[in-house]
Amino acid sequence: MSSPTPSPAPQRVAVTGGSGKLGRAVVRHLAESGWEVVLLDRVPSPDPVDGVTYVQVDLADYGQVLQALTHVDDRYDSIDAVVHLGAIPAPGLVPNATLFTNNVTASYNVFAAARAAHIRNVVWASSETLLGIPFDLDPPYLPVDEEYAVRPESSYSLGKAVDEEMARHFTRWDRQLKMIGLRFSNVMDDGDYSEFPWDDTPEKKTFNLFSYIDARDGAQAVRRALESDLVGYETFIIAATDTVMATPTAVLAEQFYPTVERRAAVEGTDSLLSSDKARDLLGFVPEYSWRTWGDRVGKQEAPADDQDDAVDAR
Template structure:
C-alpha cells in the first residue's frame, strides 16, 4: 500500500510515518515544511491545485496513491486566531477529501478530535465514559471545524457509496518525553478535567491509523482514540465525585480506565492500545 500522509512533520505525523513504514507501508509525507528528500512532498493544503498535483504524481516520488491519511492542520485551539484556524483547516480538509474523491482514491483516514465531545467540558458531559453516541458539542472554532469536517465526510460517502472515510477523534497526543510531567497532575483534579483526564500515546495513534487503513468499513464512521488509562494516579470515582458529581456513570469503569470510551474502536477496528505513561515514570 502507498499512502499520502498529510501533516507528516507534526507531532503525531512523524510517529505515524515511522510506524507505518516499519510495517511495510510506503508513506509519501506531505506538509508545508519538513525534511526534503525521498518520501516527502512540500505542499500547501489550502491550495487545491497543489493537493491534486501532489496526490497524482510528483516527479519520481510516486505514480499514484492508494489511500490518504489526513493529519495536516493547525492542531489545537488557541494556537492561531479563530479566523486563521478556520481559513486553514476547513479548506485544507475539503481540498484533500475532494481531490482524493476526484482521483478515485477510495480510502481516507483523518484526524478528527476529542474536542467535538464538548471539551473543555465547562458544560459537563451528558454521561461518562463519553462515547460516539451523542451529537457533537463544539465549544471552539477549532472544534466547530472538526464537526463540519465530519458532516462533510457524511455527505461525501452518501454521494459515493464505495468510499470509506474514517474520522479518528484523537485525544491529547503524547510521546514518552511528555510523561515525566504526568505525576504532577494528581495535585489538582482540575488541571486535566478539560478532556476527562485523557491522552493518547502517538504510537497507539499510529496503530489506530493502520487499523483503519487495513479494515475500516465502507461509509463514514468516527471513533474516539485514546489510551486505555487516564493521566491520573487518583481513581476515577474520586475524580468524578470532586469535579463532575452530577454526571451519570453509564457503566462500571476501572479505577484508572479511560473515560473517553474506546469500545467502538476496539470492536470495529480492532484497536488495542499498547502504551501507557505508567510504563515510563
C-alpha cells in the same frame, strides 16, 4: 516449472501533516508496517524515516493537493490511500477565523482531491474536542462515547465538526468510499511523561476528562483504520485506556462530575473516554501508557550498559 507468485506491491499512502507530533509517529509506524509512505507537509520532518518520500505541499492550495495525490515527477504516479493530519493543531495559536478557514479548507481540499483521484481509503484526524471539550458544561453521561451529537465549543472543534459533516456527504456521493475520522485524545509521547501524574493539579486536566493517547497508539489506530474493510463514514474515539492521574477515576468523577449519569462502571484508573467502538470495529488496543514510561527508559539505557560489560569482558 512455474514461476513464483510475485509479492503484492506495497500500498502507497500519503500522510498530510506527517512532520507533526502525531504525524511523525504515523509515518514511522506505517513505513515499518510495509506501507510505502509519501509525507506531504509544508516542512520536512525533523525525524526523517528511510524510504519515505517528502513532497512540500500547501494544503490550502487545491491544485497542489490534487497534484500531490495523483502524480509527482520522479517520485510516484499514484496514491492508494490518504491519511489527513495536516492542520493548525489547537485553538488559540492564531485568530479564530484564520484557524477555521485554514483547517476546513485543507480538509475540503484533501477530501475533494482524493475523490478526484479515485482514492477510496481516507483516514483523517478528527478530535476529542467534538465531545464538548473543554468540559465547562458537564458531558451528558460517563464514560463518554460516540453516541451523542457533537458539541463543538471552539473554532477549532467547529472546524472538526464541519470536517465530519463533509465526510458524511462525500461517502453518500460515493458508496464505495471509506472515510474514517479518528477523534484523537490529547497526543503525548515519552517526552511528556516526566510531568505525569497530574494529581497535584487535577483541575488542569478536567478539560478533557483526564485523558490522553500515546502517539504510537495513535499511529496504530491509523493503520488499523486504513487496513479495515469498513465502507462508508465512521468516527472513533481514540484514547488510552487509563487517565493521566494516579487517583482512581471513580474518585475523580465523584469530585468533579457528581451529578452526571454513569452508564458504565469504571475501575482503577480507567479512562472516561471510551474507545470501545474502535476496539470492536478496528481491533484497536492501546499498547503504551505513561505508567510504564520509566520501565521503557530503563530498557533503552540497558543495552549501552550491556555493551560496556561485554567490552570489559574481552
